[in-house]
Amino acid sequence: xxxxxxxxxxxxxEDPRLLRGGGRYVDDMVLPNMAYGHxxxxxxxxxxxxxxxxxxARAAPGVVAVLTGEDWAKSGFGxxxxxxxxxxxxxxxMYRPKFPALTSDKVRYVGDPVVFVVADxxxxxxxxxxxxxxxxxxxxxVTDSIRAAEAGAPLVHEDCENNICFVHLEGDKAKTDAAIAxxxxxxxxxxxxxxxxxxxxxxxxxxxxxxxxxxRYTCYTTLQRALNFREELSATLHVxxxxxxxxxxxxxxxxxxxxxxxxxxxxVLLASKTLSRPVKWTASRSEAFLADAHGRDNHTxxxxxxxxxxxxxxxxxxxxxxxxxxxxxxxxxxxYSNLGTLAGVYTTxxxxxxxxxxxxxxxxxxxxxxxxxxxxxxxxxxxxxxxxDELGVDPAELRRRNMISPDxxxxxTGLSFNYDCGEFEKVLDGALEMVDYKGFEARRAAARERGxxxxxxxxxxxxxxxxxxxxxAEVRFDRTGSITLVAGSVTQGQGHETVFKQIxxxxxxxxxxxxxxxxxxxxxxxxxxxxxxxxxSALGGSAVFSATEKVVAKARRIAAHMLQVEEVDYAEGVxxxxxxxxxxxxxxxxxxxxxPKNLPQGMEIGLNANAVFHxxxxxxxxxxxxxxxxxxxETGVTSIERYVVTDDVxxxxxxxxxxxxxxxxxAQGVGQMVMEEIRFDDQSGQILTxxxxxxxxxxxxxxxxxxxxxxxxxxxxxxxxxxxxGEAGCVxxxxxMANAMVDALSHLGVKDIVMPATPERVWRMIEEAKRAPA
Amino acid sequence: xxxxxxxxxxxxxxAGQVEARTLLAQFIREHLRLTGTHVGCDTTQCGCCVVHVxxxxxxxxxxxAVQAVGRSITTIEGLAAADGTLHPMQEAFRxxxxxxxxxxTPGMVMMAVDIARRKPGADEKTVRHELEGNICRCTxxxxxxxxxxxxxxKINAAxxxxxxx
Numbered sequence: 001x002x003x004x005x006x007x008x009x010x011x012x013x014e015d016p017r018l019l020r021g022g023g024r025y026v027d028d029m030v031l032p033n034m035a036y037g038h039x040x041x042x043x044x045x046x047x048x049x050x051x052x053x054x055x056x057a058r059a060a061p062g063v064v065a066v067l068t069g070e071d072w073a074k075s076g077f078g079x080x081x082x083x084x085x086x087x088x089x090x091x092x093x094m095y096r097p098k099f100p101a102l103t104s105d106k107v108r109y110v111g112d113p114v115v116f117v118v119a120d121x122x123x124x125x126x127x128x129x130x131x132x133x134x135x136x137x138x139x140x141x142v143t144d145s146i147r148a149a150e151a152g153a154p155l156v157h158e159d160c161e162n163n164i165c166f167v168h169l170e171g172d173k174a175k176t177d178a179a180i181a182x183x184x185x186x187x188x189x190x191x192x193x194x195x196x197x198x199x200x201x202x203x204x205x206x207x208x209x210x211x212x213x214x215x216r217y218t219c220y221t222t223l224q225r226a227l228n229f230r231e232e233l234s235a236t237l238h239v240x241x242x243x244x245x246x247x248x249x250x251x252x253x254x255x256x257x258x259x260x261x262x263x264x265x266x267x268v269l270l271a272s273k274t275l276s277r278p279v280k281w282t283a284s285r286s287e288a289f290l291a292d293a294h295g296r297d298n299h300t301x302x303x304x305x306x307x308x309x310x311x312x313x314x315x316x317x318x319x320x321x322x323x324x325x326x327x328x329x330x331x332x333x334x335x336y337s338n339l340g341t342l343a344g345v346y347t348t349x350x351x352x353x354x355x356x357x358x359x360x361x362x363x364x365x366x367x368x369x370x371x372x373x374x375x376x377x378x379x380x381x382x383x384x385x386x387x388x389d390e391l392g393v394d395p396a397e398l399r400r401r402n403m404i405s406p407d408x409x410x411x412x413t414g415l416s417f418n419y420d421c422g423e424f425e426k427v428l429d430g431a432l433e434m435v436d437y438k439g440f441e442a443r444r445a446a447a448r449e450r451g452x453x454x455x456x457x458x459x460x461x462x463x464x465x466x467x468x469x470x471x472x473a474e475v476r477f478d479r480t481g482s483i484t485l486v487a488g489s490v491t492q493g494q495g496h497e498t499v500f501k502q503i504x505x506x507x508x509x510x511x512x513x514x515x516x517x518x519x520x521x522x523x524x525x526x527x528x529x530x531x532x533x534x535x536x537s538a539l540g541g542s543a544v545f546s547a548t549e550k551v552v553a554k555a556r557r558i559a560a561h562m563l564q565v566e567e568v569d570y571a572e573g574v575x576x577x578x579x580x581x582x583x584x585x586x587x588x589x590x591x592x593x594x595x596p597k598n599l600p601q602g603m604e605i606g607l608n609a610n611a612v613f614h615x616x617x618x619x620x621x622x623x624x625x626x627x628x629x630x631x632x633x634e635t636g637v638t639s640i641e642r643y644v645v646t647d648d649v650x651x652x653x654x655x656x657x658x659x660x661x662x663x664x665x666x667a668q669g670v671g672q673m674v675m676e677e678i679r680f681d682d683q684s685g686q687i688l689t690x691x692x693x694x695x696x697x698x699x700x701x702x703x704x705x706x707x708x709x710x711x712x713x714x715x716x717x718x719x720x721x722x723x724x725x726g727e728a729g730c731v732x733x734x735x736x737m738a739n740a741m742v743d744a745l746s747h748l749g750v751k752d753i754v755m756p757a758t759p760e761r762v763w764r765m766i767e768e769a770k771r772a773p774a
Numbered sequence: 775x776x777x778x779x780x781x782x783x784x785x786x787x788x789a790g791q792v793e794a795r796t797l798l799a800q801f802i803r804e805h806l807r808l809t810g811t812h813v814g815c816d817t818t819q820c821g822c823c824v825v826h827v828x829x830x831x832x833x834x835x836x837x838x839a840v841q842a843v844g845r846s847i848t849t850i851e852g853l854a855a856a857d858g859t860l861h862p863m864q865e866a867f868r869x870x871x872x873x874x875x876x877x878x879t880p881g882m883v884m885m886a887v888d889i890a891r892r893k894p895g896a897d898e899k900t901v902r903h904e905l906e907g908n909i910c911r912c913t914x915x916x917x918x919x920x921x922x923x924x925x926x927x928k929i930n931a932a933x934x935x936x937x938x939x
Contacts, residue, residue, distance in 0.1 A: 015868040018876030019860060019883065021810015021850035028809035123793070201814040201822060201877040201911050252812075252877030253911050285815035493875030493912045660871045660917055667914030692819035692909070700905040700915035705898070729914075 004505045004512055006720070009656040012498040013512055014491075024249040026205040026220050031278040034207070035064055037271055038125035039264060039281065040115035040132045041290055042107030045141035045361040045685020046154060049105060049114065049134060056131040057117055062124035065271055066132070067116040069104025075270050077101070080261060081232045083327035086166030086336070086357070094166035095359070097157045099326050101266030107136070108156055108325035109361050110687055111290030116267040118279055141361040141685030145322040146299050148358040156325055156359040165323045165357040168336040171415050176352035179314035183305030187387040193375045194755045195297035195322065195678040196671075197289065198368050199697060200492075202252020204292060205282035208268030212276045217269055218245040222252075223520075224259040224490055225530020230522045232261045232329060237269065241522075248520030251492040255668070256367030257293050258492070259532060260328035264291070289690040293331065294678050295368025296375055297322040304383040310393055312348040312402050315414070317379060323357045324364040331366045332357055338372030341463045341731070343413035344380045345424040345622060346402040351414030361685045367532065369668050370463070370727045374734045377461040381735035382752075385457070389746065395739070396432055399460055400425055406713075417464060419620050420715055422648060427711045428460055430646035431624035434707060443628070452630040454641070455744025459736035462622035465534035465724020466615055466717070472527030473543035474610035475504060475551050479594055481587035482514040486610075488528010489540040490520045494726060495657045496536055500544045502654065507548035509573010509586045527612055534621065534724025537653055542613035542719040550609035555589045558607070561600045562592060619715040621723040623647035625666070625732035627740040636763025638674060638741060643706040645732065650715045650723035658725055663706050665729020671698035673737040677756045696756070745769070779843050783808070784852025792839045798832075799823045801839035802849055810850035810880045814909070821908030824881035824888075825849045831888035833881075833907070850880035853887070862932070863887050866925030867918070874912035882908050882918055890926035894933075898923060 004010055017023065054066040079099045086094040102113050115132050119125035140154040147153055148163040156163055180186055206221040217239065223229045226246050234241045251258065264281045271279040283291055300319040307313050321335040339353050370377075384402075388395040403424045404411045411419045432438075440456050447454035472488040485504055489496055497517040505512045518524055528540075552570060559568045559575035563582055568575040573586045584592075592598035593607040628642040645662060652658050675696035679688045689695040714721030734755075741753050741762070748769035754761060776791040783806060790805045802811045802825065813835055814822035823835040826848040853861045863886050866872070873879040882905075889896060889904045896904065901922045902915070910918060 011868050012871065012873075014876070015873060016860065016864075018873060018879055019850075019864040019867055020854055021808065021880050023810070023876045023879075025809075025812070025877065027813075028803075030807070123795070199911055201820060201875065201909065202812070203814070250876060252814075253875040255911075285817065285820075493873075495874070656871045660874060660913060663914035663916045664874065664912050665914075668911075691817045692815050693817050697819070697909045697911070698914075699909065700902040700919060703902075703915060706914070706916055 004502045006502055006506060006653045008654065010498060010502055010654055011656065012495050013501055014495065014497045025202050025252055026207060026222055026249055027282040029207060029220055029249065031207065031209060034278040034280055035118050035120055035275060036122040036125045037116050037118045037268060037279050037281040038129045039113045039267065040117065040129050042110060042112040042114055044107055044136050044138050045110050045143065046139040047107050047136035048139060049107065050137055051135040052115065053133040054115060057128045060128035060131055062119040062121060063117060063128045064120060065118040065274055067102065067267065067271060069100055069102040072100050072102045072270065073104070077237045077266060077270060080263065080266060081235050081329050083329055083332045086168060088164055089167040095157065095160040097326060101263040109363055110685060111363060113263045116271060118271045118275065143360050143362050143680040143682065143685050145297065145320045145358040145360060148360045149320060149356060156361055160359060163359040165327065165332065165359055168355040170339055171352035172350055173352045176314045176316050176350040179350045180303055180305045180316055183313055184308045185306045185391065187304045187383055187390055189302055189383060189386060189752065191300045191302065191379055191382065192754060193296050193298045193300060193378060194672060195294050196368065196676045197292065197294050197678050197695065198255040198257035199695065200253035200255065200257060203283035203285060203288040204258055204262065206265045206268045207278055207280045208272035209278040210269065210272040210276065216243050216245065218247065219265060219269060220247045220249065221265055222254070222258045223248050224254050224492060224532055226490055226520045226522050226525060227488065227528055228530055229261060233265065236261060236266060246522045248490050251490065254492040255369040256371055256532060260293065260331060260366055286691055289687060289695065293364045293366030295334070295365060297365065298375060300379055302379050302383055304387055306387055310391055310398055310401055312346050314350040315342060315348050316352050317342055318354045320356045320358060322360050322362065322365060324362050325359060326364050328364060328366065331364055334367050334372035338463065339376055340413065340415045340417035341373045341376035341461065342380050343415045343417055345404055345422065345460055345462050347404050348414055353415070362680060369665060369730045371533070373463040373727055373731045374669060377459065377731045378735045378738065381459040381461060382738055385739045385742065395458055396428065396437060399428060399458065417620065420617065420717060421713045422620060422622055423713050424460065424622065427622065427646045427648050428624050430709060430711050431626050431644055434644040434646065434709060435626045435628065435642060447630050453633055453744040454628060454630045455740045457627045457736045457738065457740025457743055458624065459732045459739060460624045461732045461735065462620050463727060463731050464618040465621050466538035467533055467535065467618045468616055469529050469535065469539060470612050470614040471529060471539035471543045472610065472612045473540065473547045474526060475547045475608065477590040477607040481590040483510055484516045484518055486518045486525055487540055487544065488525050489531045489536040492531065494536065494661065496540065498657065499537065499541060499653045503541060503544045504548055508551060526610055534726040537722045538619055538718040538724060539613055539615055541653065541722060543611050545719050546611035546613050547609045550611055551607055555586060555607060557600055557603070558589050558593055558598065559584045562598055613719065615718055617717045619650065619717045619723040621649045621725060621728045623728055623732055625736035627736045629740045629744055631741065631744045631762060633766050636759035636766065638757065638762060640702070640704050643704055645706065645708045646711050647708060647728060648711050648713050649725040649728060650712050651721035652710050652712060653722060655710065658710065659708050661725045662708050662729040665727060666706060666733040667698050667703065669730040669733025670702065670737050673734055673755050673757060675756050675758060777840050779839050781842050781844060782846040784848060794840060796839045797835055798837040798839050798842050799834035802834060808849050808851050812877055812880060814877065819909060820878065821885060822878050822881040824884040826884060826888065831885050850884060853883065862928040863890065863925035866921040866928065870917045870921040870924060872913065872917040872921035878908065878910045882910065886922045886925060889922060890929045894926065894930040896926065
């Protein structure tokens with residue numbers, strides 16, 4: 001079974017189906033007698049609703065229902081769940097607004113849902129939506145988090161003072177303030193972490209299907225965590241979970257964005273209940289820009305203190321983060337749950353962070369690949385480069401000087417992270433060697449000859465993965481000895497099916513073709529928290545492994561009973577004993593287990609096992625990215641000439657899929673640094689980047705071949721020794737790209753760069769630097 | 775008002791009644807229920823909906839069904855051999871991990887086959903440039919580019935072999 005063992009570059013089992021066009025995404029589904037919904041959304045960022053007239057829409061051809069906030073209020077369903085648990089600076093509870101699926105008093109962002117029109121075809125629903133008449137009284141809007149917190153700013157929720165949702169403090173303030181006051185050098189900077197958008201290629205969609213006879217709801221939707229989703233939905237609808245079935249088909253990317261219970265889920269379920277027929281809603285791309293959650297978006301001020309030897313003595317960070325107009329559970333977590341990354345791989349003894357989350361007249365925010373990790377990594381790794389520049393020390397050397405050594409493990413950082421393992425200097429050296437760091441100045445000089453400005457940028461970042469939690473898995477032997485494997489996690493493209501089948505096939509000796517993988521259906525999955533925070537390999541993988549261990553343990557007893565020996569040996573799916581020349585395969589044992597005559601006295605029939613793996617400690621993937629860029633001073637165009645990564649994500653389950661995760665993450669990080677940005681008009685609050693014509697998505701041409709080398713230090717925090725790999729690429733890319741671009745321009749006096757560093761911005765920076773007095 | 779349309783899709787004659795505004799992508803997905811062709815945007819940027827019309831890659835969201843009357847359409851469902859064997863480009867995408875969530879994949883593969891036809895022997899730079907009309911959010915393109923280089927080489931080697939035989 002070596003062919004499929006963990007560590008082999010196994011091609012994915014899900015691919016043949018997807019490559020034939022056999023994916024089943026939610027918009028591919030058509031249920032009998034299905035109707036189609038279209039959402040009428042606010043054209044204003046902030047306005048009072050004076051009147052809603054749906055009479056013409058209701059009379060339009062094919063229309064079967066028109067729902068408003070009034071219908072939602074009368075439905076018996078409750079508000080959508082919101083984020084909780086945080087406090088404001090005065091110790092009072094965080095502000096949690098009412099959040100109906102359809103608003104009826106005020107609209108709070110462009111795209112806020114007001115009316116849901118349902119017709120027999122999608123086109124007719126869209127036509128009828130044009131006939132809905134809504135009178136608005138526009139109000140001043142605020143889209144920026146700092147401006148939102150200023151006195152006199154428009155209030156997104158009238159009873160929420162200064163628009164402040166919550167304040168989060170972390171670290172030792174007194175110690176940090178004292179260290180900074182006493183420091184030899186202090187490096188200070190303001191950073192703007194731009195607002196970006198997951199832009200999953202599949203937009204969100206949902207089908208509500210209420211079965212009146214059974215009084216039970218089924219929701220087919222785009223999500224990451226089926227059982228958690230059902231729990232939140234249950235709270236929203238005021239319906240017990242047993243009356244709800246949530247089903248995810250194939251998910252066309254999510255990156256954190258699709259995980260919440262969005263308004264439209266409530267709408268399709270209410271419409272389906274009203275009509276007793278299935279109702280589908282699918283976002284168009286233009287609608288997705290208005291209705292999806294966005295990510296990142298904060299203003300940060302940071303200070304790094306150093307002593308005379310260049311050792312970091314303290315880090316102080318203050319940020320003001322945008323939480324959008326409403327929250328969902330966890331939608332604000334990027335503001336606080338990954339601040340640990342700020343401490344980096346460094347020994348910095350004192351760290352303090354002060355975060356304020358503010359409501360604005362903008363879309364909901366949600367985790368987007370990294371969820372605070374890239375933001376934090378950007379801040380610390382930019383500060384290190386700025387310090388290196390101000391002190392005249394090589395950036396690689398400054399990092400080396402401050403790195404935590406392997407003998408210091410476990411290491412408690414100045415923030416929440418407590419590292420169990422990691423060999424940071426070794427991984428740094430690996431990347432420096434891969435890129436030929438010593439030879440860089442010659443390459444810079446050669447580029448200069450060609451009229452190009454070459455720069456090199458390093459980042460060494462660390463993040464948490466698989467935060468404390470659990471995941472479930474179940475191995476069901478079918479009667480003939482094939483397997484149905486059920487997992488609590490939900491893939492959105494990561495390849496769970498492949499690595500899980502690898503584990504099962506390797507441990508149980510059943511060929512992957514005879515394993516059916518099942519996920520994302522709450523009627524099938526017994527337990528699990530789902531996918532997010534780079535948790536599936538560690539928690540889901542360990543759960544699957546643990547289930548196979550249970551199967552093997554029971555199968556050993558059955559095999560011993562059948563072979564009439566005390567004990568059996570087990571390897572590669574075969575049970576043997578030195579006391580007999582008979583042997584039994586796992587399949588034979590599984591089939592035999594269906595009959596009580598083959599079982600030891602009192603043993604339960606069947607060879608099924610479910611397992612839950614719980615991790616009390618997270619793991620810490622880390623790695624080094626080095627990028628070389630060339631900037632054309634005539635056009636401002638940046639070309640990535642070289643990109644190397646050395647990564648410690650623990651034991652590698654499948655090197656092919658690992659590379660895919662790292663490269664995919666890098667593309668999103670680089671994308672944010674050089675081209676992507678959600679922008680709003682300051683005055684009107686209108687989104688200015690509402691399509692792929694305005695929101696620049698990274699294309700193939702942006703990237704060179706990226707070289708990745710795994711340098712694992714296995715972790716003991718889970719059964720497989722793996723660390724999370726889903727977010728690592730994005731985390732390292734953002735600061736490495738910025739550092740490379742600043743390095744290319746630093747001889748001109750450029751000290752910092754704003755994201756997105758588009759050719760126009762870079763060109764202007766070069767021109768301004770040229771004109772600046774020397 | 776509805777219009778009668780007839781065309782060939784994946785080798786079979788098909789007919790239907792559509793509105794004037796019905797896009798070819800909608801006709802394929804909603805009337806023929808061939809849901810492998812995806813729609814990822816509404817501004818002709820993403821390329822998830824690429825099909826072949828008379829052998830040439832076309833974004834089916836940017837063509838009306840009525841414009842396809844009498845034409846021969848190939849969708850992702852029609853790419854594999856009749857016995858189910860994957861097309862060399864589909865195989866290459868699997869081998870090189872050229873897909874993750876699979877949503878952009880049908881359009882990518884149809885575009886890749888078109889690139890192999892138009893630009894035999896294209897180098898990495900050319901392939902990356904040729905993908906300007908296709909967006910992938912998962913892979914960072916590396917697996918896709920490797921797949922197209924490998925798949926193109928295999929398709930074109932087979933083409934030369936069959937020409938020589």
